[in-house]
Amino acid sequence: MPKTIPVTVLPFADPHGTALRPEWQQVYVDDSRVEVLALGNGEPLLFLHGWGLSPRAYLPALRSLAGRGHRIIAPSLPGFGRSDARRTHDHSLHGVADHMIDALDALALPLQLPVVAHSFGAGVCLRIAALRPDLIGRLTLISPVGGAGHGAAPWPTLLTGVLDDARPRLAAATLRDFLTAALRHPAALTASGLAARAADSVTDLQAAAAAGIPVRLVFAADDHVVRPGDLPTCASGTTTETVRGRHGWLLGEPDRFADLVIGSPDPVAITA
Numbered sequence: 001m002p003k004t005i006p007v008t009v010l011p012f013a014d015p016h017g018t019a020l021r022p023e024w025q026q027v028y029v030d031d032s033r034v035e036v037l038a039l040g041n042g043e044p045l046l047f048l049h050g051w052g053l054s055p056r057a058y059l060p061a062l063r064s065l066a067g068r069g070h071r072i073i074a075p076s077l078p079g080f081g082r083s084d085a086r087r088t089h090d091h092s093l094h095g096v097a098d099h100m101i102d103a104l105d106a107l108a109l110p111l112q113l114p115v116v117a118h119s120f121g122a123g124v125c126l127r128i129a130a131l132r133p134d135l136i137g138r139l140t141l142i143s144p145v146g147g148a149g150h151g152a153a154p155w156p157t158l159l160t161g162v163l164d165d166a167r168p169r170l171a172a173a174t175l176r177d178f179l180t181a182a183l184r185h186p187a188a189l190t191a192s193g194l195a196a197r198a199a200d201s202v203t204d205l206q207a208a209a210a211a212g213i214p215v216r217l218v219f220a221a222d223d224h225v226v227r228p229g230d231l232p233t234c235a236s237g238t239t240t241e242t243v244r245g246r247h248g249w250l251l252g253e254p255d256r257f258a259d260l261v262i263g264s265p266d267p268v269a270i271t272a
Contacts, residue, residue, distance in 0.1 A: 020063050024082075027106040032084040034103040037074040040066025045261075046113045047074040048100070048121030050143075050248075051196045052178040052189065054081030057251060058118075059173075064254035065116075068262050073113075075103055077121065079188025080181050091191035093199055097127035104128075104135060112137035116261055118250065119143050119226060120196040126204035133211035140261055142218045143247055146201025147229020174251065202234045209235035218260065220245045 023038040037055040039062055047062060049055055055062065055074035062072050076083040078099050079091060086099055114137050117125040122144030129136045181189045208215055217240045219228050225247040232240040243249070243260065250257040 020066055022059065026082075027103055029099055029102040029106065030087050032078065032087055032099075033082070034078070034084075034099075034106075035076040035082040036103075036107065037062070037072070037076075039063065039072040039074070040070055042066075042069035042071050044110055044113055045070045045072055046104075046109070046115045047072055048115070048117040048125055049074065049077065049080070050119030050121055051193055052080075052181060053174055054083075054177045054180075056081065057174045057177045060254040061250050061257040062254075064258040065261055068258050073107070073109060075100065077124065077192070079185035079192065081177070085185040085188035089187065089191070091188045092195045093123050093127045093201075096192065096195075097124050097131060100124060101128055101132050101135070109135075111135060114138050114140075116140045117142070117144070119247065120145055120192060120199075122146075123196065123199045123201050123204075126201045126208060129208035129211065129213055130204040133208065133213055136208070136213050138214040138216070139208065140216045140218065142250060142260075143220055143223055143226045144201065144217060144231065145196045145199040145226055146205070146231055147227045174248070200229075202230050205231055205238065206235045209237050215239070216241070218243060220247060220249055223247045 020040060025036045025038060027034050027036065035054075045065070047055070047058070047065075049058055054076045058074070062074060066072050077096055079085040085091070086095060088095065111134050113135065115125050117139070119142070122141035123146050125136070125139055125141065126144065126146065129139060205215060215235070215238045217228070217231055217238060219226070219232075219240070219242050221242055221244050223246055228240070232238065245253070
């Protein structure tokens with residue numbers, strides 16, 4: 001069994017009125033640090049970021065969501081932000097999901113959490129849901145990886161995708177996240193990038209749906225990084241929405257992101 005050493009349990013109340021000030025905390029999984037952002041008050045909600053980034057790049061979006069009455073818990077995936085790479089060097093979707101399951105157990109979070117995730121993080125969430133459906137209450141997956149059966153995005157497209165739709169200040173933040181990961185953990189960055197490109201999450205989505213987890217897929221109309229593939233049609237009861245924008249639209253439109261999560265997506269199209 002993996003050795004999990006919890007050092008912090010995140011509180012779900014903020015008596016000092018600093019709800020929208022980021023709190024950075026950490027737990028340890030197999031002696032590897034997992035950095036965790038906590039933000040806001042209200043219903044706890046787990047957020048997992050995309051490849052090459054960390055929760056820092058999503059702070060405007062997460063602040064907007066926290067302002068709608070959520071307590072955001074956003075860990076940095078292994079090798080990103082200030083989280084250590086995995087000691088096992090396994091940064092596949094399965095390996096990262098195992099790591100995050102141990103981190104969530106160490107955080108002692110409530111079971112059946114609502115989860116919002118973007119890109120690579122969405123693929124990780126589907127793997128978590130397949131392995132530990134007790135942890136997940138509902139899933140909102142924005143531009144999830146997993147349609148590789150229709151061809152992986154080329155590396156240049158994947159690399160530039162982290163900057164999609166970002167204003168100059170946000171572009172600088174996303175580039176800083178990417179360069180930090182590239183300098184600190186280049187092997188983890190490369191391995192997880194390969195996993196994102198080759199991901200096939202159909203079986204995981206089917207397992208999540210079979211476990212009774214509501215799954216909402218959200219794709220961007222002008223996304224050149226992630227292709228829907230078979231995900232929208234592989235499991236009954238899954239809702240699929242198409243919204244305007246490119247792969248990173250939520251980085252530059254925090255209020256539209258928060259509207260989407262709480263149920264007002266302004267979609268181009270919805271299918272069920």
